[in-house]
Amino acid sequence: MEETNFIKRQNNLLSAIEEGIVIIPGAGLRQKSHDTEFPFRQNSDFKYFTGFNEPDATLVLKKSKEGAVESHLFLQEKNPEMEMWTGIRLGSEKAPEVLPVDHAYPNHEFSKRLPELFRNHQNLYYNFFNQDLQKSVTKTLQSLGGKRKEKFHSPLHWHHLSPLIGMLRLRKDKNEILAMKQAANLTNIGHRAAMALAKPGVNEKEIDQLLNYLFSQENGEGTAYDSIVAGGKNALILHYINNNQILNDGDLVLIDAGAQVNTYAGDVTRTFPVNGKYTQAQKDLYQVVLDSQKLAMGHMKIGATLKEIHTSTCQALLKSMMDAQILKGSFDELWEKDAYRAYYPHGTGHWLGLDVHDQSPYLDDDLNEITLDEGMVFTCEPGLYFPEGDSNIPKEWQGMGIRIEDDILITQSGPENLTRSIPKEVKEVEDACNEDIRSILEKLSSPSLLS
Numbered sequence: 001m002e003e004t005n006f007i008k009r010q011n012n013l014l015s016a017i018e019e020g021i022v023i024i025p026g027a028g029l030r031q032k033s034h035d036t037e038f039p040f041r042q043n044s045d046f047k048y049f050t051g052f053n054e055p056d057a058t059l060v061l062k063k064s065k066e067g068a069v070e071s072h073l074f075l076q077e078k079n080p081e082m083e084m085w086t087g088i089r090l091g092s093e094k095a096p097e098v099l100p101v102d103h104a105y106p107n108h109e110f111s112k113r114l115p116e117l118f119r120n121h122q123n124l125y126y127n128f129f130n131q132d133l134q135k136s137v138t139k140t141l142q143s144l145g146g147k148r149k150e151k152f153h154s155p156l157h158w159h160h161l162s163p164l165i166g167m168l169r170l171r172k173d174k175n176e177i178l179a180m181k182q183a184a185n186l187t188n189i190g191h192r193a194a195m196a197l198a199k200p201g202v203n204e205k206e207i208d209q210l211l212n213y214l215f216s217q218e219n220g221e222g223t224a225y226d227s228i229v230a231g232g233k234n235a236l237i238l239h240y241i242n243n244n245q246i247l248n249d250g251d252l253v254l255i256d257a258g259a260q261v262n263t264y265a266g267d268v269t270r271t272f273p274v275n276g277k278y279t280q281a282q283k284d285l286y287q288v289v290l291d292s293q294k295l296a297m298g299h300m301k302i303g304a305t306l307k308e309i310h311t312s313t314c315q316a317l318l319k320s321m322m323d324a325q326i327l328k329g330s331f332d333e334l335w336e337k338d339a340y341r342a343y344y345p346h347g348t349g350h351w352l353g354l355d356v357h358d359q360s361p362y363l364d365d366d367l368n369e370i371t372l373d374e375g376m377v378f379t380c381e382p383g384l385y386f387p388e389g390d391s392n393i394p395k396e397w398q399g400m401g402i403r404i405e406d407d408i409l410i411t412q413s414g415p416e417n418l419t420r421s422i423p424k425e426v427k428e429v430e431d432a433c434n435e436d437i438r439s440i441l442e443k444l445s446s447p448s449l450l451s
Helices: 005-015 044-050 080-086 107-118 131-145 162-169 174-197 204-214 232-236 280-297 306-323 331-336 426-433 437-442
Strands: 020-025 031-033 058-063 069-075 103-106 123-126 157-160 228-231 252-257 268-273 377-380 383-386 400-403 406-411 414-417
Touching (some): 005 044, 005 069, 005 162, 020 044, 020 131, 044 058, 058 107, 069 107, 107 131, 123 131, 157 162, 174 204, 174 252, 174 268, 174 406, 204 228, 204 252, 228 232, 232 252, 232 383, 232 400, 268 280, 268 426, 280 306, 280 377, 280 383, 280 400, 280 426, 306 331
Parallel strands (some): 020 123, 069 103, 123 157
Antiparallel strands (some): 020 058, 058 069, 228 252, 377 406, 383 400
């Protein structure tokens, strides 16, 4: 079989082990109500190694002591009656022709074939937290344990697979980066349209629904996560997703939303005035957050760590709050007490990819911080959240929450902001808020807008 990106990823994983068997299950359907399911979303690790998007499938990879490798896929069998109701299935016969696997079998053969797949392997790699798989593995090993007089090895050394895969997923290849750039393009359209739609009297729900629609255009798959459309003091709730309140004149609205393309996520936050014009107080606080983000981006280079970026951002925000007399005392004393966390409680960034919070490690095996390298993608999202009634906060800033977030790709020449097209400077944002939304929708497929 011609080597595809998926086979390269499988080989990269197998290169990280000396010998053994690897099991990576896909996702199943999840019940929503009595006889309906939630929209299907493939398991990220399974998608990473196969590109296959049917539910209830399992990938098994084998590597011998001599270095020979094999791939086996278990999947739903062809069933005309079921396919009439739920859609066409690929089936085991055609799977090796179109998927990056050597062999394929219907799911009902999994328990029968697993003992043979285990034979003559001493190491087993799988996700320990998958309880259904744990039962199958344990049952199979128990059956092999009853054949102690036969001369073959069975896996006695079990390894948690997730950290190995997490390290591989840290660096994105060109196809992953392309998908994330496409997600960023759709996210750009969505945020611009949201700025144009937002007006006093508009409901958060209307913007939420517009984002869902626009993120499904072109090759989009909708939202990568539940969008946050938080007007006024709702922005003080970090994961606000009710999205059902009226936007008020004079308030800000915080929108945290990203499109998904080929299961890869965008993740962007913008905070802008409902009426299209920042007040001086809003502009002043917004600029504090924006300046802290620009400072953070200045540290984003090969060899840096996300912790270092977070530290510099926290220090900048702490100094700004000291200048505004919100926090009083010496810098060293306030820093030691983490005083800034009362108003900036979250991190400055996280890994981004197949998952919005990509399941890659932040520490290596020696508990050292992972250093940034070419191909890594992460967010940069400083913010400040000032509750009402806090006497330390200037009255004009109370009830205000501001966050600014972009998606950053590390390259040899420096950080590339994948979401740089989304308005962020004060004047850019105000201009976008006053744009006619009809012109945005008319230019949906315009190369200039998607560039």
